[in-house]
Amino acid sequence: MIARTGIRLGAAALVTGMLLAAPATAQFAKPEAAIKYRQSAFTVMGNHMGRLAAMARGDRPFDAAAAQNSARIIDTMARLPWEAFVPGSDQGKTDAEPELFDNLADxxxxxxxxxxxxxKLVSASGNLDTLRNQVDATGAVCKSCHQKYRKM
Amino acid sequence: MIARTGIRLGAAALVTGMLLAAPATAQFAKPEAAIKYRQSAFTVMGNHMGRLAAMARGDRPFDAAAAQNSARIIDTMARLPWEAFVPGSDQGKTDAEPELFDNLADxxxxxxxxxxxxxKLVSASGNLDTLRNQVDATGAVCKSCHQKYRKM
Incomplete structure (x- = not known):
């Protein structure tokens, strides 16, 4: 009994270990679903970066509540795409460079x-000057990754 | 990202007068962009509803932290699509029924x-029993709208 329990726990621990090691693939039925998911997160993030950039540049009047709302959405979206670069999702309708999948740690x-x-964007969004600086700082990180890993 | 945003903002700036008159369309350069945006929000929301439903059904082990994270993402996404049912976005690559655009108040x-x-899903997500009930309640609203306004 004890031995069997030990074996069961061992198996459970092994499965748990696998899940922890590869949680990314668990959330997507197919590579296509992972591609669609990450592109969706980027689309929503890009739309709201556009809204903030328009305020930062003065193309639209600054609206603190709208800016904060967009910043929060961006902050939520910015955490999503990365788990979706799963094996097999380098093929198909993706703008990801093949090199991305060899450099997942980067x-x-x-x-x-x-x-x-x-x-920082969330806390910076209540004031136009701090928003402007932080939109630039955020956009610079977007760009550095796109230049390396997104097809132009 | 930055270049693309720039193009979008340029196009948007041309029609600033129209945008002020019709704030709903202000956030999308073209109807296609609005369609892509709302579909993206639905994709992210649907993925995380799937994660919660799997826990609710017992297909995946309940993980309070993961459930809360998914619930927060769903709650954020659930506020986004509605402004994107802008004039002209009833045409093209959309699953929205034409009737939707005649019933925007509904x-x-x-x-x-x-x-x-x-x-409620956010506060319910820390416990499997409350999560289960609230996934059902949330899914019921999704379904009631889909039956009326989404092409099957």
């Missing part, structure tokens, strides 16, 4: 940098 | 009901 590092900037 | 009412349920 992508993770860039994602962490982005998330740090988008966290 | 869509708004259903959206408010959904948002009320997703707010």
């Amino acid at each position: 992508v993770r590092r860039l994602a962490d940098r982005l998330n740090a900037e988008t966290t | 869509v708004r009412r259903l959206a408010d009901r959904l948002n009320a349920e997703t707010t």
Whole structure:
């Protein structure tokens, strides 16, 4: 009994270990679903970066409540795409460069940098001057990753 | 990202007068962009509803932190699509029934009901029993709107 329980726990621990090691693929039925999911997160994020950029440039009047709302959405979206670069999702309707999938640790590092900037974006969004600076800082991280890993 | 945003903002700036007169369309350069935006929000929302439904059904082990994270993402996404049913976006690559655009007040009412349920989903997500009930309540609102306004 004890031995069997031990075996069961061992198996459970093994499965748990696998899930922790590969949580990314667990959330997508197919590579196509992962591609669609990450592109969706980028689309929503890009739309709201556009809204903030328009305020930062003076193309639209600054609206603190709208800016904060967009910043929060960006901060939420900026945490999503990275788990979706799963095996097999380098093929198909994707703008990701093949090199991205050989450099997932670097992508993770860039994602962490982005998330740090988008966290600051939320607190910066209540004031036009701080918003302007933080839109630039956030956009710079977007760009550095796109230049390396997105097809132009 | 920056270049693309620039193009979008340039196009938007040309029609600033129109945008002020019709704030709903202000955030989308073209109807196609509005369609892509709302579909993206639905894709992210649907993915995380799937994660919660899998826990609710027992297909995946309940994980309170993961559930809360998904619930927060759903609650954020559930507020986004509605402004994107702009004039002209009834045409093209959309699953929205034409009737939706004649019943925007009803869509708004259903959206408010959904948002009320997703707010509750966040607080319900820490416990499997409350999560299960609230996934059902949330899914019921999704379904009621889909039956009326989404092509099957």
